[in-house]
Amino acid sequence: QEKVQQSPESLIVPEGAMSSLNCTFSNSASQSIWWYQQHPGKGPEALISIFSNGNKKEGRLTVYLNRASLHVSLHIRDSQPSDSAVYLCAVSLLSNYQLIWGSGTKLIIKP
Amino acid sequence: GPKVLQIPSHQIIDMGQMVTLNCDPVSNHLYFYWYKQILGQQMEFLVNFYNGKVMEKSKLFKDQFSVERPDGSYFTLKIQPTALEDSAVYFCASSLQGNYAEQFFGPGTRLTVL
Numbered sequence: 057q058e059k060v061q062q063s064p065e066s067l068i069v070p071e072g073a074m075s076s077l078n079c080t081f082s083n084s085a086s087q088s089i090w091w092y093q094q095h096p097g098k099g100p101e102a103l104i105s106i107f108s109n110g111n112k113k114e115g116r117l118t119v120y121l122n123r124a125s126l127h128v129s130l131h132i133r134d135s136q137p138s139d140s141a142v143y144l145c146a147v148s149l150l151s152n153y154q155l156i157w158g159s160g161t162k163l164i165i166k167p
Numbered sequence: 168g169p170k171v172l173q174i175p176s177h178q179i180i181d182m183g184q185m186v187t188l189n190c191d192p193v194s195n196h197l198y199f200y201w202y203k204q205i206l207g208q209q210m211e212f213l214v215n216f217y218n219g220k221v222m223e224k225s226k227l228f229k230d231q232f233s234v235e236r237p238d239g240s241y242f243t244l245k246i247q248p249t250a251l252e253d254s255a256v257y258f259c260a261s262s263l264q265g266n267y268a269e270q271f272f273g274p275g276t277r278l279t280v281l
Contacts, residue, residue, distance in 0.1 A: 060209075088267060099171070099258050099272030100210075107267070144210070152223050153198060153265040154212035 058083045062145050062158035070166050075132040077161045079145030082126065089121060089128045090155065092144040100144055104130070135165045169193040173259050173273035174241075181281050185247035188276045190259030192242055199242045200260040200270060201234065203227060210258065216242065217265065254280045 059082040069075045081089070088107040092100035106112045106121045106128065116133045132139055142162050146155040172191040180186050192199055201213040214224040216234055231250070236242040242261075246253055256275040262268040 090269075092272075097274065099260075099274045101272070102269045105267075105269070148266075153215055153262075153268075154200070154223065154225070155202075155270065156212070157202075157210040159209045 058147060058149060058156045060145055060147050060156050060158040062143075062161050064161060065159075066162040066164070068164045068166055069135050071135060071137060073135055075135045075139065075163055075165070077130045077132075077143050077145075077163070079128045079130075079158055080126050081128070081145075081147045081156075083147075083149070084123050084126060085149075087148045089119075090146045090148070091117075091119060091130045092146060094142045094144055094160070100146075103143075132163075135163075137165045137167050139163060140165045169196075169271050171259055171261055171271050171273035173257075173276050175276060176274065177277045177279075179279045179281065180249060182251055183248045185245065186249055186278065188244040188246075188257050188259075188278070189241040190243070190261075190273055192259065192261030193263075193271055196261035196263050196271070198262045198265050198268070199234075199236065200262075201244050202258045202260065203255045204258065204275075205255045213244075213257075249278075249280045251280050254278060 063078045090105045091103045094100045106119045111120045118131045121128045142160040145158040174189045199216040204210040215222045233245045258275045259273045260270040262270045
């Protein structure tokens with residue numbers, strides 16, 4: 057059974073700084089890894105996904121995937137108060153289309 | 168961006184009653200999903216649905232649960248009868264394709280079973 061763990065549980069970052077979030081998964085054959093953002097009372101919204109080892113950059117977001125260490129990280133450059141939310145790591149498996157979720161990191165950006 | 172709607176946003180019912188949760192997926196999407204999130208816990212997959220059929224379901228998708236999408240209308244999750252442990256937020260999602268595709272989520276329905 058695939059397991060997804062996220063750290064830290066919560067993170068406070070000053071405005072303009074870099075936010076770094078971590079996720080580990082248990083199955084190296086996991087198909088793709090997604091990062092979702094969730095604001096209170098809303099559904100998750102996809103931010104970025106990665107499949108291949110290495111990094112991927114989109115705007116202020118950079119994600120790094122290392123399949124050998126079963127680790128993926130999300131970095132948000134120039135963090136803004138509007139980035140304050142829960143960030144969820146989700147893994148999709150080779151065998152089906154379901155997403156396996158981490159428990160989330162609550163990010164607070166302090167002005 | 169594309170929106171998934173869920174109706175109602177909140178539902179309170181007595182244990183043993185039937186409840187139907189409604190989802191209006193993105194219009195051209197073909198794959199549909201339900202996830203369950205108990206307060207303070209991780210979101211968990213319940214079921215996915217394609218071409219009028221359940222593709223896969225988790226062990227959380229008990230015999231009391233059923234899904235359908237009659238004539239391309241709402242994608243529904245029905246629980247009959249409900250139990251106390253069914254209290255949770257239920258999220259509906261849809262995607263255009265299966266593998267690799269982004270799943271778009273609704274805002275959730277908070278179900279409270281008394």
